[in-house]
Amino acid sequence: MTTQPRIALIGECMIELQHRADGSLHQSFGGDTLNTAVYLRRELGEVGSVDYVTALGDDSFSDAMCQQWHEEGVGLGMVQRLPGRLPGLYCIQTDANGERKFLYWRNEAAVRDCFTTPAAEPILAALPDYDVVYFSGITLAVLGAVGRGRLLQTLVQTRRRGGRVVFDNNYRPRLWADAAAAREAYSKVLAEVDIALLTEDDERALFGYQDSEQVFAAYQSIAEVVLKRGADACLIRCAGERFAVSALKVEKVVDTTAAGDSFSAAYLAGRLKGESPQEAAMAGHRLASRVIQVSGALIPR
Structure with a gap:
């Protein structure tokens, strides 16, 4: 891997509304791969480039998103702006334990045409030249x-040219017609993945795996598998070795939004900078432990 890797993350950023205890709403932006892109850019420091691949509208919210990403150092060259379209929207309601409930308005979101417009052709042609292409289960659903x-064609070409494919399984049942459709879509792309960042609960919900051993057995062909397990130790299989890396204890969890996204960002940044899987996982736990002590997906820099 080059010392200045070019990384493309594919997915959807939405307008985020946080429902507060007093009944007011705080507006920001968020989305799983976008959260990872921002945290990855922060974690990499001066190393490499991070571009976000999505489609937005030509509205003021889309303008504000692009401005925020630019300020974070995330590249906008792969962002399509579709006339007359809008981004999706979601509302987060958080209970006393910091656990979240999401309400979505996303059926007409511009990102659903991200890879079907004429403007997508040069973007699809450019993606295989990146060193890393990153996407998630939510990316699969919204595309x-x-x-x-x-x-899938792009992933095959990326690997053929020597790039690596990274996948975060983020499974959201409400985004799919049924679990069978999701399983089919996941199975097709998993054959082209080099690093799998998996949440154990999502694997259980989608594929019915009962424990970590079943998950690892199912992904023998993937070179590097990281199993995220919330407050429990994450489990890693890499180069034939297995590791467990304990999570950090947090006294008060405020909001678990983007815990997994931030872990994935710090883990990938560590690996790209030459850290061992254990070192990268510790960096992931450190960042996630900070993120869950603040409301919203993106904590202040």
């Missing part, structure tokens, strides 16, 4: 069947 097919 739709045609977009998923084009993504």
Whole structure:
């Protein structure tokens, strides 16, 4: 891997509304791969470049998103702006234990046409030249069947040219017609993944795996598998070795939004900078432990 890796993250950023205890709403922006892109850019420091691949509208919210990403150092060259379209929107309601409930308005979101417009052609052609292409289960859901097919072609070409593919399984049942459709979509892309960043609960919900051993057995062909388990130790299999890296204890959890996204960002940044899987996982736990002590997906720099 080059010392200045070029990384592309594919997915959706949405307008985020946080429902506060007094009934007011705080507006910001968030989305799983976008959260990872921002935290990855912060964690990498001066190393490499981070570009976000998505489609937005030509509205003021989309303008503000692009401005925020630019200020974070995330590249905008792979962002499409579709006239007359809007981004998706979601609201976070958080209970006394910091656990979240999400309400979504995203059926007409511009990102659903991210890989089907004429403007997508040069973007799809450029993606295989990146050193790392990163996407998630939510990316798969929002792209739709045609977009998923084009993504799969891109992943194959990326690996053929020597790039690496990173996948975060983020499974959201409400985004799929049924679990069978999701399983089919996941199974197709998992064959082209080099690093799998998996949440154990999502693996259980989607594929019915009962424990970590079943998960690792299912992904023998993937070179590096990281199993995120919330407050429990994460489990890693890499180069034939297995590791367990304990999470950090947090006294008060405020909001678990982006805990997994931030872990993935710090883990990937560590690996790209030459750290061992254990060192990268510790960095992931450190960042996630900070993120869950603040409301919202993106904590202040």
